Amino acid sequence: MQLARRIHAPVILPADPDCSVLRDAVLDVREDGRIAYCGAKAVAPSVEGVAETRLTGILMPGLVNTHAHTAMTPLRGMGGDLPLMSWLQDVIWPAEARMRGRDAYAGMLLGCVEMLQYGITTSAEMYIHSEEVVAAALTAGIRALVAPAYFDLPGTGWRSALSAIGKWIDEDGLRFGPAERIELCYGPHSAYTLPFEALRATAEAAVPRGALVHIHLAESREEDRRQRAEFGSVPQLLDSAGLLETRLLAAHAVHLSRQDIRLLAGSGAGVAHCPGSNAKLASGTADLRALRAASVAVGLGTDGPASNDDLDPWEEMRLAMMFARLLSEDALALTARDALLMATREGAAALGRRDIGALEPGRWADVIHIGVDGPHFAAGLDIADEQLMANLVWAAGSRAVRDVWVGGQQVTADGEPLFVDRVAAQRAVAEAAAHLVPTAYRG
Structure with a gap:
């Protein structure tokens, strides 16, 4: 089994049945885009020659x-x-x-x-x-x-x-x-x-x-x-x-x-x-x-x-x-x-799927990185698990999403898509709307 990368984050939420909060943890991604390991860095398998990405925020399933x-x-x-x-x-x-x-x-x-x-x-x-x-x-x-x-x-x-x-x-x-x-x-x-x-x-x-x-x-x-x-x-x-x-x-x-x-x-x-x-x-x-x-x-x-x-x-x-x-x-x-x-x-x-939705070995590495540099995480990450979860779900939400991987492949970086020209995509939708939307809805 060949690893493609190791991602290290101060907090990982694997979405296990207990919705655990893992501190100082790593996620190992295989070359085929599936997860090899998710857990504490202290007990992670030793790896050599594998690219490591160090994040400053929260890592969790897409x-x-x-x-x-x-x-x-x-x-x-x-x-x-x-x-x-x-x-x-x-x-x-x-x-x-x-x-x-x-x-x-x-x-x-x-x-x-x-x-x-x-x-x-x-x-x-x-x-x-x-x-x-x-x-x-x-x-x-x-x-x-x-x-x-x-x-x-x-x-x-x-x-x-x-x-x-x-x-x-x-x-x-x-x-x-x-x-x-x-x-x-x-x-x-x-x-x-x-x-x-x-x-x-x-x-x-x-x-x-x-x-x-x-x-x-x-x-x-x-x-x-x-x-x-x-x-x-x-x-x-x-x-x-x-x-x-x-x-x-x-x-x-x-x-x-x-x-x-x-x-x-x-x-x-x-x-x-x-x-x-x-x-x-x-x-x-x-x-x-x-x-x-x-x-x-x-x-x-x-x-x-x-x-x-x-x-x-x-x-x-x-x-x-x-x-x-x-x-x-x-x-x-x-x-x-x-x-x-x-x-x-x-x-x-x-959806009847057991290969997505959690950071567990064998599932696809569909992963998102939550930035914690905004006011919603002003208290930092060294807080009680319940407070961290509340700050994430109630306060931060979508505005804090920074990076996204699907099947181990990064598809957005710092909030912007890597494979789509967003401005061009917006223009194409404007053209489509001009065709689809009746005059009565154009003001």
């Missing part, structure tokens, strides 16, 4: 965004004061009907830059123009689980979309690219935009391939009233269609009964909790405490940059903590450690 439509970056701000269904039907879907492949590429590329700057190293994406989404992710160097979205709408055919995904997986593999950066998934939009037949066919296609199925679930009260009336609940509908036998990622999962939660827990489904977009669109907030108590794997999602409207996972951590505490009237309902694990280890578990 964050996992469990639900996003990042290529929507050119649509940011459209219909910002509308409820969900009006926002979708009257603003977003008409704009997306005009979207070209190069618009999606531009949106995804700039969105990847934004996510990397905020410390996201993995994003679960559901969108159209999936080949361009994949190309942009590979260019930026981010890890992405890409689910081509399909609907039962005029001019779209879910059967051909389903067939195309299966063919793509069979030809390129479920995971591909440097350090397996891309994973292909199935993206049935929701139970209310697809017939039962499509949901069953998705399950039949996904199970033998071991593919993740990424679907919107019970996001608002009104969207799937008919499905609830017929099947009892959306989870019961998915169960009848065989989708709970797949690697299922349920985005939002806001309006669930206790029985629904037990059903998801029993199936091993993961949930993408999106407190920011759910609050903005007045959809409600998921019962995070009940989901976690039932041992449902729950990660955090930003949702799209047109519905949130940023891609900041640290904001989602804070919102998740605040909403959980408000709903339960319990200040300990979700702690800073809990939120950090949801954004890392537990987010990876929600």
